[in-house]
Amino acid sequence: MRxxxxxxxxxxxxxxxxxxxxxxxxAAAECEASIRLAxxxxxxxxSYGAFLEKxxxxxxxxxxxxxxxQVDPRLVDAHVDLGSLLFEKGELAEAKDHFQxxxxxxxxxxxxxxxxxxxxxxxxxxxxxxxxxxxALRLHPDFPEAEENLRxxxxxxxTNEHE
Numbered sequence: 471m472r473x474x475x476x477x478x479x480x481x482x483x484x485x486x487x488x489x490x491x492x493x494x495x496x497a498a499a500e501c502e503a504s505i506r507l508a509x510x511x512x513x514x515x516x517s518y519g520a521f522l523e524k525x526x527x528x529x530x531x532x533x534x535x536x537x538x539x540q541v542d543p544r545l546v547d548a549h550v551d552l553g554s555l556l557f558e559k560g561e562l563a564e565a566k567d568h569f570q571x572x573x574x575x576x577x578x579x580x581x582x583x584x585x586x587x588x589x590x591x592x593x594x595x596x597x598x599x600x601x602x603x604x605x606a607l608r609l610h611p612d613f614p615e616a617e618e619n620l621r622x623x624x625x626x627x628x629t630n631e632h633e
Contacts, residue, residue, distance in 0.1 A: 479504070479508075482500070482504040482513065482514055482517050484500045486517070488500060489521060498521065501514070501517060501518040501521055502518070504518070505518060510541050511541065512538040512539070512541035512542035512545050513538070513545075515534045515535070515537040515538035515541065515548075516535065516538040516547060518534045519531045519533075519534030519535040519537075519538060519548070519552075520551065522534060523551065523555065528555055528558075528559075531551075531555060532552060532555050532556070535548045535551055535552035536552065539552065543571075544575055546572050546576045546579070549569070549572035549582075550568070550569070550572045550579070550581055550582060550585075552568050553565045553566075553568030553572065553582070553585060554585065556568065557589065562589050562592060562593070565589060566586065566589050569582040569583075569585045569586045569589070570582070570586065573586070578609060580605075580606040580607070580609040580610035580616065583602045583603070583605040583606035583609065583616075584606040584615060584616045586598075586602040587599045587600070587601075587603040587606065587616070587619055587623065588619060590602060591622075591626070596626055596627045596630065597627075599619075599623045600620065600624060600627065603619050603620035604620060607620065
């Protein structure tokens with residue numbers, strides 16, 4: 471970084487190293503420097519969002535994931551991570567939108583389908599929930615959470631049929 475102190479990617483990479491070493495305050499400062507140097511960098515905003523999420527600053531993480539997606543709406547990881555935070559906050563409609571976008575951008579990802587299944591379950595659409603869990607397992611056969619979600623959805627469906 472001494473050679474190129476204004477290189478945002480270097481600051482972002484250094485932030486990652488500092489975080490791995492447990493120097494979180496310094497890592498945060500490097501993330502902020504990266505964004506200051508490249509405010510239109512989707513990756514810089516995404517990386518800082520992930521850092522903030524990991525450290526429990528969820529509202530700030532949401533804001534940076536949103537900024538990343540404003541710059542690059544095709545950033546799949548930002549859709550997945552933003553969707554998962556929104557899901558946890560109970561903002562299901564927007565979470566669903568982000569998981570669908572992630573799935574459309576990368577059809578090989580299992581996690582968006584698992585989350586979509588959980589959303590459909592909360593909405594009471596067990597048929598769609600089961601389809602999503604099955605797709606998650608087709609894409610990633612060793613996915614215990616999706617297996618359990620599928621089992622619960624099928625059990626709920628059977629219970630509803632017998633009522």
